[in-house]
Amino acid sequence: MIDIGDLRVRFGEVEAVKGVSFHVARGAAFGMVGESGSGKSTVLRALSGLNPDWSGRVTIDGVAMTPRRGRDFYRRVQMVFQDPYGSLHPRQTVDRALSEPLLVHGIGDIDRRIRAALAEVALPAAARFRYPHQLSGGQRQRVAIARALMSEPEVLLLDEPTSALDVSVQAEVLNLLADLQARRDLTYVMVSHNLAVIAHLCPMIGVMQGGEMVEQIGVDDLRAGRTKHPHTAELRALSTELEEA
Amino acid sequence: MLVEIDNLSIAFPSPTGDSLAVRGVSLKLGAEKLGIVGESGSGKSLTARSILKLLPPQAKVAADRLTFDGIDVLRAGEATMRGIRGRRAGLIMQDPKFSLNPVMTAGEQIAEAWRAHKKGSQRQARAAAIELLDQVRIRDPKRVAGAYPHELSGGMGQRVMIAMMLAPDPEMLIADEPTSALDATVQAEILRLMEDLVARRGMALILISHDLPLVSHFCDRVAVMYAGRVVEELSAAGLAQATHPYTRGLLDCMPTLSHPKPRLPVLARDPAWLT
Numbered sequence: 001m002i003d004i005g006d007l008r009v010r011f012g013e014v015e016a017v018k019g020v021s022f023h024v025a026r027g028a029a030f031g032m033v034g035e036s037g038s039g040k041s042t043v044l045r046a047l048s049g050l051n052p053d054w055s056g057r058v059t060i061d062g063v064a065m066t067p068r069r070g071r072d073f074y075r076r077v078q079m080v081f082q083d084p085y086g087s088l089h090p091r092q093t094v095d096r097a098l099s100e101p102l103l104v105h106g107i108g109d110i111d112r113r114i115r116a117a118l119a120e121v122a123l124p125a126a127a128r129f130r131y132p133h134q135l136s137g138g139q140r141q142r143v144a145i146a147r148a149l150m151s152e153p154e155v156l157l158l159d160e161p162t163s164a165l166d167v168s169v170q171a172e173v174l175n176l177l178a179d180l181q182a183r184r185d186l187t188y189v190m191v192s193h194n195l196a197v198i199a200h201l202c203p204m205i206g207v208m209q210g211g212e213m214v215e216q217i218g219v220d221d222l223r224a225g226r227t228k229h230p231h232t233a234e235l236r237a238l239s240t241e242l243e244e245a
Numbered sequence: 246m247l248v249e250i251d252n253l254s255i256a257f258p259s260p261t262g263d264s265l266a267v268r269g270v271s272l273k274l275g276a277e278k279l280g281i282v283g284e285s286g287s288g289k290s291l292t293a294r295s296i297l298k299l300l301p302p303q304a305k306v307a308a309d310r311l312t313f314d315g316i317d318v319l320r321a322g323e324a325t326m327r328g329i330r331g332r333r334a335g336l337i338m339q340d341p342k343f344s345l346n347p348v349m350t351a352g353e354q355i356a357e358a359w360r361a362h363k364k365g366s367q368r369q370a371r372a373a374a375i376e377l378l379d380q381v382r383i384r385d386p387k388r389v390a391g392a393y394p395h396e397l398s399g400g401m402g403q404r405v406m407i408a409m410m411l412a413p414d415p416e417m418l419i420a421d422e423p424t425s426a427l428d429a430t431v432q433a434e435i436l437r438l439m440e441d442l443v444a445r446r447g448m449a450l451i452l453i454s455h456d457l458p459l460v461s462h463f464c465d466r467v468a469v470m471y472a473g474r475v476v477e478e479l480s481a482a483g484l485a486q487a488t489h490p491y492t493r494g495l496l497d498c499m500p501t502l503s504h505p506k507p508r509l510p511v512l513a514r515d516p517a518w519l520t
Contacts, residue, residue: 167455200509222502223505
């Protein structure tokens with residue numbers, strides 16, 4: 001579904017992404033971990049069309065992408081951000097936020113679709129006419145996910161989707177993402193600095209360091225400690241050290 | 246005992262009557278490391294901040310006993326509290342981006358904190374600032390002292406915050422989610438640094454977080470809060486023996502590398518926990 005070859009992104013003098021390549025099959029989930037500044041979010045933003053200054057090969061469903069994307073691209077590829085408070089308009093109701101993608105893409109049957117979307121992300125029907133500040137953090141993230149699903153995309157790009165949430169709410173959102181993927185055959189690319197969260201959802205994981213993808217590792221190899229690159233081993237050690245406490 | 250809290254309750258007025266944010270919390274703290282764990286809204290930050298009397302003005306606070314080193318915080322005036330805040334008890338907050346002054350260099354801010362409490366000359370303060378930056382293990386303290394907050398990474402910013410809080414040699418540090426905004430690797434570095442400084446200076450530490458395994462790794466004792474109450478108090482080593490269903494739920498719902506589960510258990514909240 002997604003094929004990326006020798007992707008490079010520059011910000012002025014700095015090369016933030018230095019030739020990253022990976023492949024994600026349809027219906028699969030690919031995770032990227034790394035520290036701040038490792039370039040993981042930059043890869044995601046280049047993929048989503050939010051950053052046009054890249055070079056290399058980006059192919060989605062066999063079609064080579066140019067820096068500028070058409071409307072059809074934005075229907076098929078959607079993104080969920082870390083902080084739902086920042087990504088939802090504070091003065092728009094949930095109803096308005098969810099109907100916007102339908103209006104943009106000329107999809108009809110708005111009323112029924114919004115009710116179905118709220119049910120799908122397990123929000124009460126009463127949430128439809130609330131404002132973001134009247135919802136909890138977990139509910140807001142559910143709205144952001146519902147909005148991303150309105151245009152019936154095939155690819156969902158997830159940028160730290162649970163980092164701003166309590167661990168109990170994080171579990172609910174991760175379960176929801178797993179259910180949605182199974183039900184709709186979605187392709188996920190997810191970014192997080194939490195290795196355990198990535199490993200929970202993604203069978204294949206790319207480890208980013210200093211703008212390079214230093215290792216791609218299957219989740220079973222990661223859990224068993226069969227790492228090849230020292231940075232992967234370091235991230236894994238940090239994660240397991242806390243679990244054994 | 247440095248801090249004694251007995252039956253603390255904090256309420257906020259609302260149109261439908263007072264809503265209780267903290268309900269009957271009792272805690273004692275000596276020169277040790279106490280972790281307070283709970284979700285957003287569990288009252289963990291309010292409890293810790295009540296020790297410094299740093300609550301919103303509309304908060305109604307009541308307690309049978311609330312003392313810092315024998316000083317009755319509830320009855321203490323602002324002058325007394327100013328002698329405690331910063332000087333004897335420091336507060337480190339979540340995001341250095343919002344806690345540091347963006348138009349002052351890191352060195353100037355630390356020097357200002359040092360002078361406010363130690364009353365030395367400009368030159369002494371500058372030297373102290375560089376010495377403090379060295380103590381929080383910044384490799385090039387002279388360069389960082391001259392840097393503005395936007396030129397520092399999150400981890401460096403948090404080290405600067407810690408250096409500033411250490412300037413008056415406090416007896417206690419309250420760290421409110423000090424590493425939530427940081428990467429996993431930096432997070433571990435900062436917590437190890439705090440652990441080391443606290444041990445070396447014989448300080449007390451209150452570490453507030455929503456990450457139970459993380460807190461128990463760095464503290465001696467952990468108090469678990471739910472809806473304004475301490476539902477369970479554990480020694481950090483006894484985490485595996487936690488009995489309260491809420492504590493167990495918090496532990497189980499985290500994804501782990503060593504114990505994969507196809508589906509994460511979700512917390513089933515029992516109304517009985519509220520009583």
